[in-house]
């Protein structure tokens with residue numbers, strides 16, 4: 301029998317950036333325990349599915365994947381990790397038609413080597429879904445691949461209990477990492493050539509470590525020499541710190557961009573969602589944000605068709621979107637997530653046709669806003685961090701992001717990954733900006749709205 305040192309692991313990741321980050325932690329834990337990693341599922345002795353319970357039908361999708369994996373190679377060991385592991389532990393273990401070998405929740409990744417050893421020696425299913433009040437994995441250096449941006453979880457868990465969300469139950473209570481430890485990680489990343497860090501938390505505003513809050517942490521990270529860009533996601537509108545806006549305005553290396561979930565624009569629906577702010581408070585916050593940082597990029601998440609949402613209430617969400625003019629929005633139809641308060645208390649009573657129509661109307665509105673806002677950027681100069689040396693459509697173009705987080709496509713020249721270049725924006729669609737690199741000593745003059753003359757000084 302193979303020992304675990306001889307086993308190769310393939311990890312498949314579902315869901316949010318926090319899960320992507322957790323996969324990087326898991327890889328590091330496995331490598332330091334002498335497991336091998338593979339990028340090819342067919343080479344793997346062990347397949348780990350790092351799951352998410354937030355999306356629709358997660359359970360069914362994972363069941364299908366497990367059957368596919370077993371069908372392709374009967375003796376592959378399969379582990380279910382992440383939110384689904386905590387949320388469906390009993391169902392996963394008791395369902396005999398669901399042949400999984402081990403389960404580990406988001407706070408149990410350090411026990412993976414022990415779980416797998418016990419599985420190998422006993423041949424019996426193993427699990428650990430204990431939620432911890434303290435685990436932050438601050439002693440683990442994640443195994444990263446992307447060489448430009450690094451995700452850093454600054455905290456774990458959530459105390460907010462939005463009624464549609466399962467995260468507080470699957471990831472436990474909020475706990476924050478020591479700022480010194482986060483700063484050390486950022487310094488290591490700069491040394492390794494990373495240009496940008498994105499600080500992650502379910503609600504970053506809740507970050508607290510002794511006397512330090514999130515703005516203090518941002519200031520400390522911004523002070524790290526050599527870090528070119530800092531982003532964060534997500535802040536909750538209920539307690540967004542205004543002093544952070546002043547810091548963002550002051551510091552060149554903190555990007556002028558906020559992803560701030562609205563979820564709904566009607567007061568009664570927001571109350572039912574337990575979001576703890578109302579429509580006017582959200583609008584006032586956006587006004588304040590724009591008054592301090594006028595060129596800020598703001599994106600959001602929205603759920604339509606929450607239980608009992610009427611057409612009139614939906615129109616409040618539409619109205620907020622019209623007033624705010626988000627740069628982009630992720631718009632979802634509500635669907636029940638097992639074990640949430642909404643699933644237990646509120647029947648999913650908005651018809652599928654109404655939900656569909658509301659998504660279409662919001663998407664149409666947002667597409668028009670995004671196109672208009674992107675067009676307004678034509679003829680501006682944007683600092684672009686190069687993230688990819690090709691695009692989906694062409695090897696002669698490269699792709700990066702402006703500070704406001706918009707994608708910018710540029711003709712390929714001699715740029716390298718991680719370069720920050722000045723770009724003149726020459727065209728725009730609703731999803732991307734197109735531009736040309738402005739070289740040093742190059743200025744531009746605009747003769748007509750669509751006719752750009754580059755002039756060498």
Ligand code: SF4
Pocket residue numbers: 458459460461462465466467468502503536
């Ligand atoms: S803030 Fe609300 S939506 Fe976000 S993770 Fe916490 S409970 Fe879920």
